[in-house]
Amino acid sequence: MSDTLSIALAQINPVVGDVAGNARLIRDARAKAAEMGADLVVFGELCVCGYPPEDLVLKGAFLDACEEVVHQLAAETVTGPAMLIGSPWRMTDRTHNAALLLDHGRVAATRLKHHLPNYGVFDEARVFTPGPSPGPISFRGVRLGVLICEDMWFADVAETLGESGAEILVVPNGSPFEADKAGIRQEHARNRVAETGLPLIYVNQVGGQDELVFDGASFVVNTKGEVVCDLAPWASEVVLTRWTREADGWNCEGPRAKPVSRLEGIYQAMVVGLRDYVTKNRFPGVVLGLSGGIDSAICAAVAVDALGADKVWCVMMPSPYTSTESLEDAAAIARLLNVRLDTVTIGPAMAAFDTMLAPLFAGREADITEENLQSRARGMTLMGISNKYGPMVLSTGNKSEMSCGYATLYGDMCGGYAVLKDVYKTTVFALSSWRNHHRPPGCLGPEGMVMPDRVITKPPSAELKPNQTDQDTLPPYDELDGILECLIEGEMSVPEVVAKGFDDAVVRRVWRMLDRAEYKRRQAPPGVKVSSRSFGRERRYPITNAFTSII
Numbered sequence: 332m333s334d335t336l337s338i339a340l341a342q343i344n345p346v347v348g349d350v351a352g353n354a355r356l357i358r359d360a361r362a363k364a365a366e367m368g369a370d371l372v373v374f375g376e377l378c379v380c381g382y383p384p385e386d387l388v389l390k391g392a393f394l395d396a397c398e399e400v401v402h403q404l405a406a407e408t409v410t411g412p413a414m415l416i417g418s419p420w421r422m423t424d425r426t427h428n429a430a431l432l433l434d435h436g437r438v439a440a441t442r443l444k445h446h447l448p449n450y451g452v453f454d455e456a457r458v459f460t461p462g463p464s465p466g467p468i469s470f471r472g473v474r475l476g477v478l479i480c481e482d483m484w485f486a487d488v489a490e491t492l493g494e495s496g497a498e499i500l501v502v503p504n505g506s507p508f509e510a511d512k513a514g515i516r517q518e519h520a521r522n523r524v525a526e527t528g529l530p531l532i533y534v535n536q537v538g539g540q541d542e543l544v545f546d547g548a549s550f551v552v553n554t555k556g557e558v559v560c561d562l563a564p565w566a567s568e569v570v571l572t573r574w575t576r577e578a579d580g581w582n583c584e585g586p587r588a589k590p591v592s593r594l595e596g597i598y599q600a601m602v603v604g605l606r607d608y609v610t611k612n613r614f615p616g617v618v619l620g621l622s623g624g625i626d627s628a629i630c631a632a633v634a635v636d637a638l639g640a641d642k643v644w645c646v647m648m649p650s651p652y653t654s655t656e657s658l659e660d661a662a663a664i665a666r667l668l669n670v671r672l673d674t675v676t677i678g679p680a681m682a683a684f685d686t687m688l689a690p691l692f693a694g695r696e697a698d699i700t701e702e703n704l705q706s707r708a709r710g711m712t713l714m715g716i717s718n719k720y721g722p723m724v725l726s727t728g729n730k731s732e733m734s735c736g737y738a739t740l741y742g743d744m745c746g747g748y749a750v751l752k753d754v755y756k757t758t759v760f761a762l763s764s765w766r767n768h769h770r771p772p773g774c775l776g777p778e779g780m781v782m783p784d785r786v787i788t789k790p791p792s793a794e795l796k797p798n799q800t801d802q803d804t805l806p807p808y809d810e811l812d813g814i815l816e817c818l819i820e821g822e823m824s825v826p827e828v829v830a831k832g833f834d835d836a837v838v839r840r841v842w843r844m845l846d847r848a849e850y851k852r853r854q855a856p857p858g859v860k861v862s863s864r865s866f867g868r869e870r871r872y873p874i875t876n877a878f879t880s881i882i
């Protein structure tokens with residue numbers, strides 16, 4: 332029986348499906364941990380295939396590849412630290428989400444996830460079979476209680492492990508970022524510690540995967556419920572924790588990280604989400620329309636912070652309605668960010684469509700049709716650049732607009748990825764002011780200002796006709812976002828939202844816009860989740876929907 336143990340926490344950034352590449356990341360992390368003198372290296376959930384693997388798990392060839400890598404990695408543990416890794420794993424014709432202890436050259440123990448999350452962004456019951464509530468694993472004479480991610484969010488698995496003699500709880504995770512989620516995770520961890528009297532190691536993966544981004548933010552909670560070690564969020568890192576058996580249980584010592592503010596967390600989620608989407612899908616860079624407005628300005632700043640200025644291409648596409656202010660502001664943003672800015676005027680496209688459609692539109696007043704054609708001319712221009720040179724088009728619409736359908740299909744909605752899809756306009760204002768004064772770790776953009784103050788303070792306008800502002804069509808953004816948060820994140824009924832102090836007629840109007848715009852959101856590009864209810868798979872309303880009685 333050992334009275335000391337060195338456990339490394341490996342917060343790595345796997346790529347879903349890249350089993351060979353992930354094996355390299357695992358080996359590199361293990362080599363670092365070996366240098367530090369680790370007995371055991373703990374990785375995140377399903378680190379062999381990346382999380383979430385979704386329907387790849389339904390493919391036999393994929394499972395073969397994962398299992399082959401597990402056996403190769405196991406064979407490498409004849410000497411040096413053991414590893415607790417995660418992989419899909421077949422047993423008696425069923426596929427499980429497993430944690431595997433690799434030690435002494437073999438798969439020394441297998442533990443299966445008991446609670447499969449099947450809500451929000453998670454669909455695990457679709458591809459995995461739940462395992463039985465697991466017993467502890469004996470490792471160098473110490474009984475480790477392994478819970479896999481969702482298993483920590485309930486009391487039963489930890490309770491069983493405690494009753495069967497576990498001494499330290501170890502939790503590999505694939506827990507996607509949401510603003511304010513770090514506190515929720517730690518609360519669940521503290522509850523399990525309080526119920527069992529056992530310390531807990533929480534290891535999460537880091538990096539972006541389609542609409543999800545993982546912040547890492549791994550930590551250790553001691554038997555008193557105190558966080559005694561934590562890893563910096565948003566970075567791959569291997570950290571050593573030293574454990575000593577004492578009269579009242581295992582004591583842990585490890586390094587601490589600096590706390591991160593709420594806005595910094597959201598900003599980093601956008602940066603890391605975009606960086607990994609672009610690099611993991613092997614784009615040479617991104618292109619976006621830079622209007623001089625705040626949405627495209629913050630998108631450009633995020634892109635530069637994620638990829639570096641040389642990978643971000645901005646295009647100003649003025650129309651006859653574009654103000655001098657917008658032209659100046661777009662130029663100023665490009666200067667501050669040090670990015671390429673081209674100007675492509677859309678006047679000729681507008682004139683060409685007017686001429687082409689004149690016979691069909693004769694006798695009809697100019698209306699939103701012509702406005703949308705401008706937006707589509709810009710979308711076509713960006714898609715043309717993307718096709719010709721390869722950069723992916725960034726879509727700049729924010730969550731307030733996506734909620735209300737305040738965006739043009741095949742116009743400003745076109746693109747490969749939407750940086751602000753889950754970020755309300757009021758948060759866009761806050762993030763823009765914040766980024767002008769802070770450059771978070773790992774960001775590649777300028778230390779100082781990224782946009783002139785005027786971009787933040789001027790009234791938002793689509794500039795699709797003279798003197799237009801967003802507030803001609805939408806309620807003021809403070810009011811709109813307050814209502815939307817109640818309807819979307821809060822799932823409240825109209826009377827419940829009104830009871831919060833909002834105007835009845837405005838709430839009903841916003842609710843109708845939200846409901847009606849479902850068809851647009853279904854055609855929108857993916858974008859990083861930062862809230863507790865993002866659009867996409869986490870909010871599945873029917874498009875054809877005659878149910879109105881919720882008001």
Ligand SMILES: Nc1ncnc2c1ncn2[C@@H]1O[C@H](COP(=O)(O)OP(=O)(O)OC[C@H]2O[C@@H]([n+]3cccc(C(=O)O)c3)[C@H](O)[C@@H]2O)[C@@H](O)[C@H]1O
Pocket residue numbers: 699702703706732736737738739740742743792793801804850874
């Ligand atoms: N249920 C449904 N299923 C499938 N398609 C449906 C549909 N309902 C309408 N449609 C179709 O959708 C089309 C209408 O949508 P769309 O063409 O996009 O046009 P629409 O939504 O009518 O107009 C675009 C709105 O976005 C605003 N905008 C545009 C550009 C930039 C900004 C900004 O400041 O960021 C704002 C603009 O001021 C206007 O309020 C029509 O073809 C209609 O038939």
Ligand SMILES: Nc1ncnc2c1ncn2[C@@H]1O[C@H](COP(=O)(O)OP(=O)(O)OP(=O)(O)O)[C@@H](O)[C@H]1O
Pocket residue numbers: 619620621622623624625626627628646647648649650653709727728732743791792793794
């Ligand atoms: N003159 C323009 N030049 C380049 N891109 C433009 C121009 N106008 C609009 N766009 C693109 O279309 C998107 C929709 O912008 P629009 O100006 O209509 O309203 P917005 O949502 O307030 O965005 P922004 O705050 O960036 O102006 C912009 O973010 C930008 O990417």
Ligand SMILES: NC(=O)CC[C@H](N)C(=O)O
Pocket residue numbers: 376448453479480481482484504505506507
């Ligand atoms: N991978 C999982 O089991 C994730 C579910 C868990 N509730 C989380 O988000 O942290």
